[in-house]
Amino acid sequence: MDKKDPLNKYHTVAFYNLENLFDTEDDKYTLDNDFLPESDRNWTPKRYEKKIYKLGTAISGVGPEGANDAPVLIGVAEVENKKVLGDLIESKQLVTFDYDFVHYNSPDERGIDVGLLYQKEHFEVTYSESIPILLYTDEGLRDFTRDTLYVNGLLNGESIHVFVNHWSSRRSGINETSQKRIKAAQTVREKINTIKANEEDPHIIIMGDFNDDPTSESVQNHLMDTDLYNPMQKLLTIYTGSLNYKGEWNLFDQIIFSTNFFDYKKGTHSFASADIFDEDFLTQWKGKYKGNPFRTYTGRKYLGGYSDHFPVYIRLKFNT
Template identity: 30%
Template sequence: MSKLKTKLHLLPLGILFTLLTWQGEMMGVSNPPYRRFRIMTYNVENLFDTLHAEGKLDKEFTPLGSRKWDSRKYWRKQGQLCRVIAGVGGIAPADLVALVEVENDSVISHLTERTKLRRLGYQYVITHGEDLRGINVALLYQPHRFKLCQQDSLRVPPLSNKQRQTRDVLHIAGELVTGDTLDLFICHLPSRREGRMAERYRERIMQRLRTYTDSLFRTRQKPSIILTGDFNAWYPERCFTRDLNVLLTPGTSTHPSSRTENGKTTLVPDTLTAFSPHQLYLLTYKKEARNHIRGTYKFQGEWNQLDHFIISGNLLNHATQTPPITPFTTMHNCRIVDFPFLLQKRKEWRRSTPLPYLPWYVSPRRIQRPFTPNFRPLLLSTQTTRTYTQ
């Protein structure tokens, strides 16, 4: 994403946030307990193994390449990623972890089975796209809290033969312990380095995502949809406002419900607003972490927000239910992860400088209901790739 040189043994900053919170009535309990359901998204920046993949431009991430990417650096990076993911979970593992910029099954298998994350029992799904560098996206999930039902790779061809194929979008559908179906889309859209052509490509992918989400709005009884990942764009670019038709939630200064009098802006809390269940809303607009950090990606000394969480209105409509019985969240449950070790001071523009990303996380609550999985997760070989044409 950037031409900055990176110190490969340090952890790049990413995005994490806790998205869903819900409650439900239990048999004979008038005030059911809350339990969170935490979702995290994280651009782990160039998680490559040390081997060259035939036909891919990944030789810089080999022991003899420009990065001198050897086993020592590789396993140090894996250990630091483990530290972040485990830290976001806290007393219980993060339920869903969306990962951007991962190379293949090997690096995800190593992360989940050969670091301390192995104790947490994560399973995973990964795309197998045609990106020239071999970059993919993946999802880690807790199988006893998220029953995997469907997985698809959504592939949108480039606009011309002169343009490179970008990463596939990973679509996952799963059953929550409440019985609700959650649809999750993990994106890594074309880089901003490629100018106007990449911008048009991003817009085209967003149009396809809108078509796909509209189909889910028609077919799901209670559509619970989340789009996350690295969009390489920020609101209010056209790919958000026109192509995906995303709205802001109340509580942001540009939302229609906000009022400005005598130079002071009054924000209407999203807990007092009814949301359209068939509309997508952006939770991450102008979010701020500690130390006045406004964004998740640092380039030339400036923080930008390229990683996002976009959710369907049904996940925000908890205030109209008494008591809430389906998954819900608010914009205040969406946060940037700003662990101190992710914010170490460093000299810019040196070879030893790590590319700064910050993660997001969302902490939902859920009913305390037993859930015993009686299914087999889908094998990677069963994954369907859907290619959209003009």
């Protein structure tokens, strides 16, 4: 069905960690030296263009089979700057959908940020801001990480509040870093409470790479409440997830929303379904990692794939 067909009442909202979408130019203010043409990874313009092409292909297809529409909203993580987002939305696979994006530079030392792509036909931004996650070391020094992106806008005329997250990694150990993700969850929860204090029955979508599963303490105890629903909790199994680490699946990539998306009122959106977009073309097709996300690099070895994460998505029905 054509994306401009008014009878197309279903819309995809997605999230995708793009695995180090860096340009090939040196930014003297960030630690981007691993992604330069002269680096050990040999990150050349040709490889960059190939990744843009592949990510555009993936994003344009996110959704259920036969939907024939790209996401109206897609949150992204691990993007270096506005340039890479501009190149992505101007790619051959995405340019016809007329995307724009919201992006702020974060203080993350590696220079990776989050962003929100949106189809201008369906979404109008009314307000946006970058929300810092205030972390400190034992010595009282600021521990910089990715900001959370907050965007308020009109999705097909309905006011929607969107949060795009990329919480602190587990690289130094799950328990050693858990407080960082708890702090991120608390920060988002505080903003949600502020919105609810100023607006009656707001529609809220929280998406991102939480570096925690739906059942982890940060999500369950510090973000979730009776006003939110997490459809991703049912999608994580021993056989499925959005990323695989040492043979075990995780579902760090999640989309959570306010429970009023279960209501059916004219001029609003209601929840229809949720899934992991793990189509065969996004997977390793052979070897011991067969079925895992087909990533761009493993360590410093170039594989030429899409990302080390699968996209996740929800489908919303617009009630007419």
